[in-house]
Amino acid sequence: MRYAIQAEGLAKRYGETRALDGVDLAVPQGRLLGVLGPNGAGKTTAVRILATLLRPDEGRAAVGGFDVTKDAHRVRSLIGLTGQYAAVDEMLTGVENLMMIGRLLGMSRADSRRRAEELLARFDLSEAGGRATKTYSGGMRRRLDLAASLVGRPQVLFLDEPTTGLDPRSRTELWSVVRGLMADGVTVLLTTQYLEEADQLADDIVVFDHGKVIASGTSDELKATTGAQILEVRPLEAAHLDLVAQVVTDVIGETPDLDGGRVTVSVHDPAAVPAVVRRLDDLGVVATELALRKSSLDEVFLALTGHRAEEPAGEKEEVFA
Numbered sequence: 001m002r003y004a005i006q007a008e009g010l011a012k013r014y015g016e017t018r019a020l021d022g023v024d025l026a027v028p029q030g031r032l033l034g035v036l037g038p039n040g041a042g043k044t045t046a047v048r049i050l051a052t053l054l055r056p057d058e059g060r061a062a063v064g065g066f067d068v069t070k071d072a073h074r075v076r077s078l079i080g081l082t083g084q085y086a087a088v089d090e091m092l093t094g095v096e097n098l099m100m101i102g103r104l105l106g107m108s109r110a111d112s113r114r115r116a117e118e119l120l121a122r123f124d125l126s127e128a129g130g131r132a133t134k135t136y137s138g139g140m141r142r143r144l145d146l147a148a149s150l151v152g153r154p155q156v157l158f159l160d161e162p163t164t165g166l167d168p169r170s171r172t173e174l175w176s177v178v179r180g181l182m183a184d185g186v187t188v189l190l191t192t193q194y195l196e197e198a199d200q201l202a203d204d205i206v207v208f209d210h211g212k213v214i215a216s217g218t219s220d221e222l223k224a225t226t227g228a229q230i231l232e233v234r235p236l237e238a239a240h241l242d243l244v245a246q247v248v249t250d251v252i253g254e255t256p257d258l259d260g261g262r263v264t265v266s267v268h269d270p271a272a273v274p275a276v277v278r279r280l281d282d283l284g285v286v287a288t289e290l291a292l293r294k295s296s297l298d299e300v301f302l303a304l305t306g307h308r309a310e311e312p313a314g315e316k317e318e319v320f321a
């Protein structure tokens, strides 16, 4: 298989901090790899190395078959990067920002204007294109940022937390743009702290923690690693909650969570579920909700790391409440 992005044993230290501590990655052409990890896990460090902005202390990496340190200029001609922090020039308009990049990439004035207008239309920014970007909302800036990384029609795109700080609607819009790029055959490496985002977009996911890959696989594979499905039972009458918990404890042999009028428990043997149903029926307990589902990525993350994926800094809205 041909890999658009390949890394082996990447390591980077800052004093005592091991930002990356021996990371391997392989992204087949045309796929999207989700790099999931909490604050300080090493996501941006990995992106910066792959995008030729930072040299690794150890290990090697290739993008589009070119070594990121020895053939950095060739790598740069293939890639686009949307950094974690908006990189647009506030004083310039949307059109000017995109045209400037086109000119830097060696396009003619006419071509760079055409490309700028095409991208602004695609990101629903045509009307705002003539305005200084300091007047843009956060979501508009992120879209312009993404547009900026596409001016040179990259084959490989790095998106470092592209939706952090966006409201749910802007986030969904950005997801659909990313899906469009994947449909065009672009290879994408996207970092995120949102488990849902990796679930929505990624073909494959690697989980970073403290500079190491602690798990990898498809979303389904990762969910299967906890080796459990989740049984949820919500009794019609809240007064029955303790009774349901007792039945679940007896039959499943695990202590359930009681949260929001619902009993939740990990189930390793799905065959035990009918016994729970029978016992509840015998006791005359009516359930308004009874579901056996795969664990969420959130639960997987918790099981892998022993802690929850932190909320992105400065983010008020809780996505995984």
Ligand SMILES: Nc1ncnc2c1ncn2[C@@H]1O[C@H](COP(=O)(O)OP(=O)(O)OP(=O)(O)O)[C@@H](O)[C@H]1O
Residues within 6 Å of the ligand: 014, 017, 018, 019, 037, 038, 039, 040, 041, 042, 043, 044, 045, 046, 084, 193
């Ligand atoms: N230039 C630097 N100087 C010193 N330490 C650094 C530098 N860059 C990163 N680090 C440290 O390396 C570790 C990994 O940082 P990195 O920015 O790669 O994490 P991240 O996964 O992108 O986090 P976030 O989700 O907060 O963006 C952190 O402990 C960070 O403090």
Ligand SMILES: [Mg+2]
Residues within 6 Å of the ligand: 043, 044, 045, 084, 160, 161
């Ligand atoms: Mg980062």
